Amino acid sequence: MDYAINALGYSAALGRLVGLTSKGHHWWKSPSHIVLIDTQGVVNDLGPVDAHWFRTDDVSAGAVVGTTFYVRDNARLHAIDINPDSAAYLKIVRTVVLDWPAVALDDFTVNPANGHLTGVSAAGWGPGEVVSFDPVSGRVLSKTEIQDLPGKSTYGAVVIDAAGTVYAVNNGYRGRSRVYRITGSAAVELSAGPQMGMIDAAGCLPNPMPPRIEPPAPRLEVPPPPAPKSTSVPTPAPTPAPAPAPVVPPPPVTTTTPPPVSTQPVPVRAARKKPEPRKDLPVEAETTPLTKSRKWAMVTIILVMLGASAAAARARG
Template sequence: MTTVAGLDYAVNALGYSTALGRLVALSTRTRHEWPLHQAHVVLLDKQGVATDMGAIRAPWYKFDDVSAGAVVGNLFYLRDNEKLHAVNIDPASPQYLAIVSSVRLEPGWLGSSLDDFAVNPVDGRLYGLSSEGHGPGKVVTIDPASGAVTKVAAPEVLPGGSTYGAVVAGPTGTLYALNNGFLNRSRFFHVALGGAYAATEVGSGVPVGFVDGAGCLPAPMPPRSNVPIPPAQPVPPPAPKPQAPPAAVPPPAATPALQPPAPPSSSATPPQPVAPRAPMKRPEPRRAVAAASEPTALTKTRKWAIATIVLVLLGASGAASRARR
């Protein structure tokens, strides 16, 4: 074993992306095992140069036990406890670094012990090794769409009771798996996929507690590029609920046809001709006419009062003339 480089943070769930030409990993802790606030997607090349692509766009979710990972197309599959998440790693997609699907692994006891899985290039299915239950290890397939975990074989040579932390699929349909520590030894196996699923132990070493594996990087590798992280896309508002169609309006009642008026009787008196009016004369101007006075009781009383006043005045003037004499 040769150490290529030391990383600034711990990574796990390794997978290989043919589109990016790099190893893809998930980082949830720093080199000193300090937990990160959010899980980050990291790209690695053959020299151990790591490029942090940014945090997974799911601040509401905490990745507690991510150890298994694989890349299928532009999706980075991650097992966290009994759940399988798919993260989009296509830099040109508006959903870049977002969780696009999550399913629960069923049965959970069989899926929760999968510490790594790989894509078989022959049939395109995910394969892993589970150590749960009694007896030897189980070769299982994982359906990313439904989360169904199916046991397809249990070769006697595969030890149970110890997890398989590194699983890689070869180009011809062979699974390469490392058992972390059975009877104080780590053991390396080849498992032929399909047919009898024959398993063969090909090596062993010191027990390991933290290990992962991914497909081989090509040589030469494509040039390294720093892919910008696109901004998060706004969530479109929900579509308005369809309104119920209006109630059917009954057709209007038929209106009876109007009967045409009866023709006038022949015995009716014919209308008489109307004589033309004489032209109107031009009105003459009005003349002021003195209103004739009519003797009334009030008029007579006033006349008597005036006469009495005149007599009194005459009597007074006569008395005054006599006094002067």
């Protein structure tokens, strides 16, 4: 490009590089515009930062956490909202003062493990330091002195990978720009080239870069249907357990004492009287109309019938 863009960062949500530029804009109106850049160098101008006092003169570092664009402006850290769906779009939503030595970082990057910002400071007379700080409060959380990193020079490009390895570019040490890989408290120089005056880095980008994500159209919020009324059956009250039957003690066993045996002699019963002979009752004269002759006739008829029955039984046999 034929103009400068500073404070580069990478937005995974937008799929583009994010930076600040004042190219083609009048400084007395709004000199600081936020732009999106793809890997082919195509620039999309989002518009000015919504703060008339904001300038890019002292901006030297930037990074994106989610949809918040963090920019170091001298000793202050500004948080700019770049969410297209937000009511605070392109506005500075927070400003904090940085601790030392975060104020001396010429670039920082987002640590994917914890969301902190990490850079390399070369302030002072000693070796370089890896510095991590909280972007919300500006407080320095850790700083580690690396003996193999040269001091008294600027590290204008810093990135970090998913494993936590830091890669930093020293703008000019002994007349050369040098690339270092930092792991823990050790640093290794990877390459060196012609000294550069102004450099920046945006992060370890995916390859290929994802297509640009357009902000979605607002959706009509449809209220959810009312929840059906619950037809819960009341839980029946527990039936009390029947009271135990009272224990009736057995009736006391009474021992019946036999009556005392009398020692007096049992009286002898008097003998019965001598039985008298039975007297026959006088037979009265028959007074029924059935005479003796008629009685015998009936007896004869009965005998004849009995005899005939016997004969018939023998004939059948």
